[in-house]
Amino acid sequence: MRITDLSFRYGRRAPWVLTDVSFELPPGTVAEVTGGNGAGKSTLLRLLAGAVPPGRGSITGRPPVVGYAPEIFPVEQAFTARAYLGHLAAVRDRPAAAMDLWAERLGLTDLLDTPLRDLSKGSAHKVGLVQALLAPPGLLVLDEPFSGLDERTRAELPLIAAEVAAAGGIVVVSDHQHGLAGHPGLLRLTVAAGTVTVTTFETGLVEARTLEARTTEPRTEAAAAAGLGAGRAAPAGEPDGEPVPHPRQAVVEVLVDAADAEAVVGKLRADGYQARLRAHTPSEGAS
Amino acid sequence: MTTATLTGEPALTRAVPRLAAFKIAAYLRSHRVVQPFLGLLVVIIVLYSTRAPAGQELPAYADSAAMLVPVLAWAARGLLDAEPDVQRLISMTAAGRPGREVAAGLLAAGAVAGTLAALAVAVPLGIGFAAFPGPATIVGGLALHLLSLVAGVALGALTSRPILRDPATSALALLGGYAGVLLLGLVPVPWLTVPVLGWIRAAGRPDFLTAGLPGPAAITVVWCALALLAYTRLRRTRP
Numbered sequence: 001m002r003i004t005d006l007s008f009r010y011g012r013r014a015p016w017v018l019t020d021v022s023f024e025l026p027p028g029t030v031a032e033v034t035g036g037n038g039a040g041k042s043t044l045l046r047l048l049a050g051a052v053p054p055g056r057g058s059i060t061g062r063p064p065v066v067g068y069a070p071e072i073f074p075v076e077q078a079f080t081a082r083a084y085l086g087h088l089a090a091v092r093d094r095p096a097a098a099m100d101l102w103a104e105r106l107g108l109t110d111l112l113d114t115p116l117r118d119l120s121k122g123s124a125h126k127v128g129l130v131q132a133l134l135a136p137p138g139l140l141v142l143d144e145p146f147s148g149l150d151e152r153t154r155a156e157l158p159l160i161a162a163e164v165a166a167a168g169g170i171v172v173v174s175d176h177q178h179g180l181a182g183h184p185g186l187l188r189l190t191v192a193a194g195t196v197t198v199t200t201f202e203t204g205l206v207e208a209r210t211l212e213a214r215t216t217e218p219r220t221e222a223a224a225a226a227g228l229g230a231g232r233a234a235p236a237g238e239p240d241g242e243p244v245p246h247p248r249q250a251v252v253e254v255l256v257d258a259a260d261a262e263a264v265v266g267k268l269r270a271d272g273y274q275a276r277l278r279a280h281t282p283s284e285g286a287s
Numbered sequence: 288m289t290t291a292t293l294t295g296e297p298a299l300t301r302a303v304p305r306l307a308a309f310k311i312a313a314y315l316r317s318h319r320v321v322q323p324f325l326g327l328l329v330v331i332i333v334l335y336s337t338r339a340p341a342g343q344e345l346p347a348y349a350d351s352a353a354m355l356v357p358v359l360a361w362a363a364r365g366l367l368d369a370e371p372d373v374q375r376l377i378s379m380t381a382a383g384r385p386g387r388e389v390a391a392g393l394l395a396a397g398a399v400a401g402t403l404a405a406l407a408v409a410v411p412l413g414i415g416f417a418a419f420p421g422p423a424t425i426v427g428g429l430a431l432h433l434l435s436l437v438a439g440v441a442l443g444a445l446t447s448r449p450i451l452r453d454p455a456t457s458a459l460a461l462l463g464g465y466a467g468v469l470l471l472g473l474v475p476v477p478w479l480t481v482p483v484l485g486w487i488r489a490a491g492r493p494d495f496l497t498a499g500l501p502g503p504a505a506i507t508v509v510w511c512a513l514a515l516l517a518y519t520r521l522r523r524t525r526p
Contacts, residue, residue, distance in 0.1 A: 011524075051376040051385060052526050068380040074371035078316035087309040091381045093301050131377060141380075 001025040001048075001139065001170055005057035008040075008047060017043045019194040020057070025172070028165045030183050033174040035191035041174045042071060042143055044191055048172055049141040063138020063170065065092075071143035071174070073128035075116045081127050082112040085134070092135040102130040105160070106153050122148040133160070140164050140171045146179040158183060178274050302382040306391035309378070311398060314369040320399065323362035327403050330354045335415030344411075344420040348428035349490030351407050352435035353483045357465045359439025360446070362403055363396035364461060367447035375449070376526060389522045393515065396440050404432040427495050431486055434507045438468075438481050441514035449525045450518065477502065481510045 006021040017040040025031060025048075033041045046052045047059065049068040077084060085099040092098075103109045108126045111119060116127065125148050132140060140161070146154055158180050161171040172189075173180055180186055190197040256264050261277055268275035314320060330351060339347040370378070379388040408428045412419065420428075442464055444450075451457040472484035482503040489499035 046376060046526075049376075049380050051379045053385070053523055064383065066380045066383075068377060070373045070376060072373065074373040074377075076371050077313060077374065079313070083312075087305070087312065088377070088381050090305040091302055091309060091378070093305075128377075131381070134381075 001059070001061040001063070003048070003057070003059050006047065006054050006059065007056040008043060008052070009055055016055075016194055018047070018191075018196070021196045022057075023189070023196060023198045025170045025187070027168045027170060029187055030161050030165045030171045030180060030185070031173070031187040031189050032178065032180050033172060033189045033191060034176070034178075039191040040194065041191050044189070044196065045141050045143050045172060045174055049139070065135050065138045067132030067135070067137035067140045069125075069128040069132040069142045069145060071147065073124040075119060075124045077116050080113050080115050081108065081119065081123075084116060084127065085112075085131055088131045089134045094134050098134045099130055102133045105156055106130060107150065120148075122150060122153075125149060126153060129157075136167065136169070137164060138169050140169060142171070142173045142175075144174050144176065146175060146177045154179060177269065181274050303387050303391045303394060306378055306382050306388065307395040307398065310366060310370065310392060310395040314366040314395070314399065317369045319365040319369055320362070322365065323358050323403060326358035326361060327355065327407060330358065331407065331410055331415070335411050338417045339411070339415060341416075341418040344416050344424045345427050345490045345495060346487070347411065347415065348408070348424070348431050349487045351411070351428075352431035353487055355404065355407055355432070355435045356439050356442065356468075356483060357462060359400040359403060359436055360442035360461050360465065362400050363440045363443025364447050364457065365443075366396045366399050367392050367444060367449070372448070379526065385523070385526060386519075389519055393440065393444065393518075396443060397436065400436045400439050400443075404436045408432050423496060427490070427500070430496070430500060430504065431490065434486060434504060437511045438483070438507060441511040441518070444518040445514055450521055478506050481507050 002024045004022050006018060007016055008018045009016045021044075033044060035041050043052075045068075047054060048062075049066050050059070050062055051068065079087070082096075082099070085103075086096040089096050089098050099112070100109070103112055103126075106126045106129055108123065108130060111123050111126075114123075116124065119127065125145070129142070129145060132142065142157075145157055149157070161173065161180060162183060164171050185200060188199040190199065254264065265275045265277050334347055334351055334354070375388060378391070379385045382388050382391065408425070412425070442461060446457045446461040446464070448454075448457065451460055468480050468483055471480040472482055477485055485503035485506070489495055489503050492499035
C-alpha cells in the first residue's frame with residue numbers, strides 16, 4: 001500500500017491537515033501512529049481506511065477488505081450489540097456467527113444482548129473492534145484501540161495485530177499508550193505539523209532507525225531559520241525530496257526510589273514516551 | 288483465531304442492499320419515521336375528509352403528490368440523519384467503498400419514501416374516492432407520487448446532516464426549498480424548477496398520461512438528477 005504526495009484539508013478555505021505525505025506500508029506491516037492532540041492522526045487513519053478521499057495525491061494498493069474501529073464508538077444507535085454486529089456482518093457478506101469468536105476473545109460475549117446505549121465505554125469500544133474484525137482484514141485501522149479496555153483485552157490486541165500481519169495484512173494503530181511497543185519491526189508514523197515521519201523499531205523498544213522521512217512541503221523562513229520544518233524538510237545542501245534521516249532516539253536512564261517507580265513510568269508514558277521499568281541493583285550503581 | 292485468509296471486497300449487489308436494510312432498521316428503531324407518517328396522515332385527512340367525486344381522482348392525486356414533497360423530503364432527511372456521523376465511516380469501510388454507503392443511503396431513503404408514497408396512493412382507493420377509479424387514473428396517481436418521491440428524496444438528501452451540519456439550517460433549507468419551488472412554479476417558465484404546480488395543472492387535462500405528464504415529468508427528472516448528482520459529489524468531501 002503506497003501513499004504518494006498525500007495532502008488533505010476539510011474544506012477549500014480550511015488549513016491543510018496533511019501536506020505532501022509519502023510513505024509505504026508493505027504487507028505484514030504493523031504501524032503505530034503517534035502525535036499530539038489535533039496533529040491529524042485520526043484524519044490520517046480515515047484517509048488510510050478509505051473513508052475520506054485525499055485532497056491531493058493518492059493512496060494505491062489498499063487491500064480490498066478494510067476493518068476500521070473509531071476512537072469513540074457511536075453508541076447512539078437503537079441496536080443491541082448482537083443486532084448491530086449481525087447487520088455489519090451481513091454487509092461484509094459474513095455469517096452472523098462471525099462475531100462469536102471475536103466477542104469471546106475480546107470478552108464481549110456476555111454483553112452481546114445489551115443495548116449499545118447501555119454499554120460502558122470500554123465495552124462499546126470492544127463492539128467497534130469486533131465489527132472491524134468480522135471479515136479477515138487486509139488493512140486493519142484502529143484509532144486508539146487501547147483506550148478504556150480492561151487488562152485482558154489490552155493483552156489480546158497486540159496478538160490480534162500480530163496475527164493479522166502474519167496473514168499478510170497491514171495494521172495501523174493510533175495509540176498514545178504504545179500498546180504495540182513490543183511488536184518486532186513496529187513501524188512508527190509520527191504525525192506533526194502536517195507531515196508524517198516514519199521510523200521502524202527493530203527490537204521493539206529503544207533501538208530505532210529511520211526508514212524514511214520525506215516531504216516536499218516548503219518550510220517557512222522563520223521555521224527554516226529556527227531549524228524547524230517539522231523535522232522533515234531537506235536541510236541545506238541536501239537534494240530536495242531526498243529522504244531525510246530522523247534524529248536517532250536516545251535512552252534516558254532515570255534512577256528513582258522503588259516506591260515511586262510505577263508513578264514515574266506512568267507519567268512518562270502519559271507524556272508519550274516509551275518507558276519501561278527494570279530493577280536496579282547496587283552493583284549497577286557502583287559501576 | 289483465524290486471520291489466515293484475506294477475503295475479497297464484499298460484492299456490490301449484496302453490500303448495498305444490506306447496508307440499506309441496516310439504515311432502514313436504524314431509522315425505524317429511532318422512531319424518526321413517526322414525524323413523516325404524521326405528515327402523511329395530515330395530507331390524507333386534508334385531501335380526503337370529503338370523498339373526491341368521480342372524475343376528480345387524478346387532481347386529488349396531484350394535490351397529494353405536491354403536498355407530500357416536503358413530507359417525503361423529511362422522511363429521507365430523517366433516514367440519512369439517523370446514523371451517527373462516525374457510523375457512516377464504519378459503514379463505508381464495511382461496504383468496501385464510500386460510494387456504496389452513499390448509494391445505500393439513497394436506496395434506503397427511496398424505500399422509506401416509497402412506502403409512504405404507496406400509502407398515499409392506496410389509502411384513497413379505500414376511503415378517499417366516491418367511486419373506485421379506473422386503471423389509467425391509478426397509473427397516473429402512481430406516476431405523480433413517483434415524481435413526488437424523487438423530488439422528496441433529492442430535497443431530503445441535499446438538506447441531510449452530511450451536507451448541512453446545523454439542524455435548524457437544514458430544516459429551514461428543506462421548507463424554504465419547497466416554498467421556493469412552489470413560488471418559482473408561478474413563473475411561466477416551466478423548466479425553471481421542479482414543476483410541482485405543473486403536476487397539478489397537468490392532472491386537470493383529459494390526456495394526462497399521454498400529453499400532460501411527460502413534459503413536467505422530464506423536467507422533474509432532470510432537476511432531481513442534478514440535485515442527486517450534486518449530493519453525491521458533495522458527499523465525496525463530506526463523509
